[in-house]
Amino acid sequence: MSSAANRKPLPLKIALWSFVAIWLMMAAFPFLWTLWGSFKVELDFFSIADWTNALTGDNTERTHGTPFTGAGYEGAWVKEGFLRNIINTGIVCIFVVCTSLTIGTLGGYALSRSGFKYVFWLLIAALIFRAIPPITLVSGYLPVFFQYNAWGYLPTAIIVLVAINQPFTLWMLHSFFESIPKELDESAKVDGCTQFQAFRRVIIPVMWPGVITTGLFSFLLAYNDFAVTSMILNEDNRTMVPQIAAFLGTTQTEGNVMFAVAAVVSATAPLFVLVLFFQRQIVSGLTAGAVKG
Amino acid sequence: MKHRTFFWFFLPTGLAMILFIAAPLVSIITQSLFAPHEAVFVTVENCGPFGCKEETTIDQSATAALREAEPMGRFVGLSVYLDRGHLAVAEVAEAWRTSESIGEFFGTIYNLPFYRALAFTLTYTFVCTPLLIILGFFIAISVNSLHRHLKGLVIFFSLLPMIVTPLVGSLILFWMIDSRGVLGNLLSYLADDPDLSLKASSPLMWTSIIIYGIWNSAPFAFVVFYAGLQTQPKDTLEAAQIDGATRWQQIRFVTIPHLMPLVTFVALIQLMDNFRVFEPIVGFSAQAHATSLSWIIFNDLGGETQQLSAAATTSVLTVIGVAILLSPVLVRTWRDFKGRS
Numbered sequence: 001m002s003s004a005a006n007r008k009p010l011p012l013k014i015a016l017w018s019f020v021a022i023w024l025m026m027a028a029f030p031f032l033w034t035l036w037g038s039f040k041v042e043l044d045f046f047s048i049a050d051w052t053n054a055l056t057g058d059n060t061e062r063t064h065g066t067p068f069t070g071a072g073y074e075g076a077w078v079k080e081g082f083l084r085n086i087i088n089t090g091i092v093c094i095f096v097v098c099t100s101l102t103i104g105t106l107g108g109y110a111l112s113r114s115g116f117k118y119v120f121w122l123l124i125a126a127l128i129f130r131a132i133p134p135i136t137l138v139s140g141y142l143p144v145f146f147q148y149n150a151w152g153y154l155p156t157a158i159i160v161l162v163a164i165n166q167p168f169t170l171w172m173l174h175s176f177f178e179s180i181p182k183e184l185d186e187s188a189k190v191d192g193c194t195q196f197q198a199f200r201r202v203i204i205p206v207m208w209p210g211v212i213t214t215g216l217f218s219f220l221l222a223y224n225d226f227a228v229t230s231m232i233l234n235e236d237n238r239t240m241v242p243q244i245a246a247f248l249g250t251t252q253t254e255g256n257v258m259f260a261v262a263a264v265v266s267a268t269a270p271l272f273v274l275v276l277f278f279q280r281q282i283v284s285g286l287t288a289g290a291v292k293g
Numbered sequence: 294m295k296h297r298t299f300f301w302f303f304l305p306t307g308l309a310m311i312l313f314i315a316a317p318l319v320s321i322i323t324q325s326l327f328a329p330h331e332a333v334f335v336t337v338e339n340c341g342p343f344g345c346k347e348e349t350t351i352d353q354s355a356t357a358a359l360r361e362a363e364p365m366g367r368f369v370g371l372s373v374y375l376d377r378g379h380l381a382v383a384e385v386a387e388a389w390r391t392s393e394s395i396g397e398f399f400g401t402i403y404n405l406p407f408y409r410a411l412a413f414t415l416t417y418t419f420v421c422t423p424l425l426i427i428l429g430f431f432i433a434i435s436v437n438s439l440h441r442h443l444k445g446l447v448i449f450f451s452l453l454p455m456i457v458t459p460l461v462g463s464l465i466l467f468w469m470i471d472s473r474g475v476l477g478n479l480l481s482y483l484a485d486d487p488d489l490s491l492k493a494s495s496p497l498m499w500t501s502i503i504i505y506g507i508w509n510s511a512p513f514a515f516v517v518f519y520a521g522l523q524t525q526p527k528d529t530l531e532a533a534q535i536d537g538a539t540r541w542q543q544i545r546f547v548t549i550p551h552l553m554p555l556v557t558f559v560a561l562i563q564l565m566d567n568f569r570v571f572e573p574i575v576g577f578s579a580q581a582h583a584t585s586l587s588w589i590i591f592n593d594l595g596g597e598t599q600q601l602s603a604a605a606t607t608s609v610l611t612v613i614g615v616a617i618l619l620s621p622v623l624v625r626t627w628r629d630f631k632g633r634s
Contacts (some may be wrong), residue, residue, distance in 0.1 A: 008438065008540075009392075012540070016348050016434075016435045016438055016439075019432075019435045020432070020433065020435045020436060020439065020447060023432050023435075023447075023451070024447060024450055024451075025449045025452050026454075026508060027451050027453055027508075027512070028450040028453065030465045030466055030469055031457075031465065032456075033475065034465045034468065034469075037468075045468070046468075046471065046473035046474060047475075047478075048473050048478075049475070051475050051478050054475060065559075092404060102305075102307040103305035103309060104306055106301050106302045106303070106305060106306065107302065107307065108296065108305035109302060110298075110299050110302030110303045111303070111631070113294045114294040114299045115294075116296070116299075120630050122303070122307075124623065124626065125310075127619075127622070127626070128616075128619065128623075129310060129314045129315075129625075130565075131565045131615050131618075131619045132314070132318070132612055132615055133568070133569035133571075133572065133587055133611060133615065135315070135569070135587050135590050135591060135608075136321065136587075136590060136608035136609075136612055137314065137317040137318065137321070137607075137608070137609050138590070138594055138604075139311075139315070139320075139321055139324060139590070139594060139601050139604040139605040139608055140318065140319075140320035140321045140324070140591075140605070140608075141317055142315025142594070142599065142601060143320075143324075143364070143601065144320070159309075159313065160313055162309060163309040163310060163312065163313030163314055164312075164313070164314070166309050166310050167310065167314075169306075191534075195294060195295075195298045196298075196300075196302075205612060223458065224458040224459060226458070226459065226460045226571075226572055226575075227571055227572075227587065227591060231591070231594055231595070236395060239518070241458055241460050241461070242463065244464070245460060245575060248464075248575075248578070252551065257468075260464070261468070264461050264464055264465060267458060267461050268457055268458075268461055268465075271453075271456050271457055271458070272453070274456070275449060275452050276449070277454055277455065279445070279448065279449055279452065282452060282456070282606060283448065283452075283516055283520070286513060286516045286517060286520075287516065287517055287520035287521075
C-alpha cells in the first residue's frame with residue numbers, strides 16, 4: 001500500500017502525529033506525574049506557590065535534605081500497614097482467578113458443545129447478570145452474611161467475586177471454545193473417551209491461550225473492585241482499593257495525603273507490569289467479544 | 294452433549310450464579326417491600342409527689358423482641374419506592390401543582406436525592422458514551438497510519454487509563470485537577486481567576502467527572518476500532534480510491550460503515566458500564582455536586598445506620614434502569630437466535 005495515491009500530504013501527517021502525541025500525553029502524563037510526585041512532600045505535590053516546585057522538589061529538599069523522599073511509601077507501608085492490604089489483594093486475586101477459571105472453563109466448554117435450546121437462555125441470563133451493577137446485589141448479601149457470621153472475611157469476598165465474574169468468564173470462554181473444532185473431542189469420544197476424558201485429554205492441552213486471556217480479565221475485576229469489597233470486608237481484611245478509599249477519609253485530615261499517593265502508585269505498579277507483559281492478550285480479549293458480538 | 298453431562302459440567306458455575314446473583318436479586322426485591330420496624334412505644338403513668346403525668350418511652354425489650362421475631366421488618370408494599378428518598382411521588386406532584394414554570398419544577402425535582410442522582414447518572418452515561426466513541430475512533434484512525442514499531446508503544450500507553458483501577462485513576466486525575474494540583478493551577482491561571490476551584494462549582498465538577506469517564510473508556514473504543522481497521526478489506530478501499538474518493542470520503546463511506554457493528558457493540562457495553570458510574574464520585578469527593586444511583590446505594594449501606602431497605606429499593610430501581618438500557622441488545626440477540634434456528 002505504498003502507492004502514490006496513499007502517500008499522505010505533509011500537513012495531514014503532522015496533524016495525525018500531533019493528535020497521537022496529544023493522546024499519549026493525556027494517557028501517560030497523569031501516571032508519570034503522580035509517580036514523580038509520590039517521592040515529594042505534600043507541599044511540593046500540591047504546589048500552590050509555584051508549580052515548578054513539584055518538579056524540583058524545593059520543599060522536599062528543605063524537609064528531608066534530598067529532592068526525593070520515600071517518606072510517603074514508608075508512612076503507607078510501615079505506619080499504616082498497607083503491606084497487609086497488598087497481601088490481602090494478592091490472596092483474593094489468586095483465589096478468584098483460579099476458582100473462576102476452573103468452574104468457568106467447565107461451564108463455557110459445556111455451553112459450546114451442547115446444541116440445545118437452553119444454552120441460548122443460559123447465555124442470555126449471563127448477559128443480564130453481566131449488565132447488573134454488582135453494588136445493587138450487596139444489600140442482598142449483607143443480611144445473610146450477618147446471619148451466618150460470614151461478613152468481613154476474605155473467603156466470603158472471594159466467593160462473591162467469583163460469582164460476579166462468572167457471566168463474563170462464561171461468555172468469553174464460550175466463544176473461545178466455539179473456535180476449537182468440535183471434531184477434536186468428537187474423535188476422542190469415538191475412540192471411547194467419556195465427555196470428561198475428552199475434555200481433559202484433548203481440550204485442556206489446547207485451551208491455554210483463551211484461558212490466560214480470560215484469566216487476565218478475571219484478575220482485573222478482582223483487583224479493581226471497590227464497591228463490593230469495601231462493603232463486605234472488615235477493616236483487618238481490607239484489600240488495597242478500599243484501603244486507599246479509607247486513607248482519603250482519615251489521612252487527608254492529618255495532612256498525610258502523601259500516604260494515599262504512595263498507596264495509589266503502589267496499586268498501579270502491578271497493573272503497569274501486567275500490561276507490559278500481556279498487552280497482546282488484553283487486546284485480543286477486548287476484541288474477541290466485539291468480533292463475535 | 295447429553296443433558297446429564299451438560300448438567301454436571303455446568304453445575305458449579307450455575308450454582309455460583311444462582312446463589313450469588315439470582316438469589317440476591319430476589320432478596321433485594323423482597324427487602325424493598327419491607328421497612329424497618331418502628332420502635333415500640335409504651336405510655337406509662339408516672340406518679341410522684343406532685344401528681345401523676347403520662348410519659349411515652351421506647352420499650353427497648355419489646356422493640357428488640359419484635360425485630361428478632363420479624364427480622365425482615367414490617368411489610369409496607371411499594372411505599373418505600375414512593376417515599377422522599379426514592380421516587381418521591383408526593384413531592385413531585387406537589388412541585389407540579391405549585392411550580393409556575395417548567396424550570397422551577399425541574400429545580401424542585403432536582404433537589405430530591407433520587408432525581409439528582411438520576412440526572413447525573415443519565416447525563417454521564419449519554420454524554421460520555423458518544424464522546425468516547427468519537428475520541429476512540431480518531432485515535433484508532435491516527436494510530437493505524439503510524440509506523441508499525443510505534444503502534445505497539447502507543448497501544449501500551451493507551452491501555453493504561455482503561456486498565457487502571459477506577460478509583461485509583463480518578464484519584465490520579467483529581468489530584469491534578471484539584472485547585473492545588475498542576476492542572477488546577479494552570480486552569481486558574483488561564484481563566485485568570487485565582488479562586489477557581491473544582492470543589493466549589495457543580496458544572497466544573499460534572500465536566501471533570503465526564504472527562505475522567507472519557508479518559509477511562511476511550512482506550513476500549515480505540516482498541517476495538519483499531520482491531521476492526523485491521524480486518525478492513527483492502528479492495529473496497531482501493532475501489533473507492535479509483536472512483537476518486539477523497540481521504541475523508543474514504544473514511545466516511547468505506548471505513549465507518551465497516552466499523553458500524555463495532556460502534557454498536559462499544560456503545561452498548563459502555564452504556565451499560567457508564568450507568569454504574571460510582572468510583573469517580575468517591576475519588577473526586579464530588580458528593581456535594583454530583584451523585585449517582587450506585588453512589589446512593591453505597592451511601593445507604595455504609596455509615597452508622599445501614600439502611601438496607603432503602604438501599605434495596607434504589608438497587609431495584611437501578612436494575613430496572615439497566616434493563617431498559619439492555620432491552621435493545623436482548624431484542625437483537627433474540628432476533629439473531631430466531632433467524633438462526
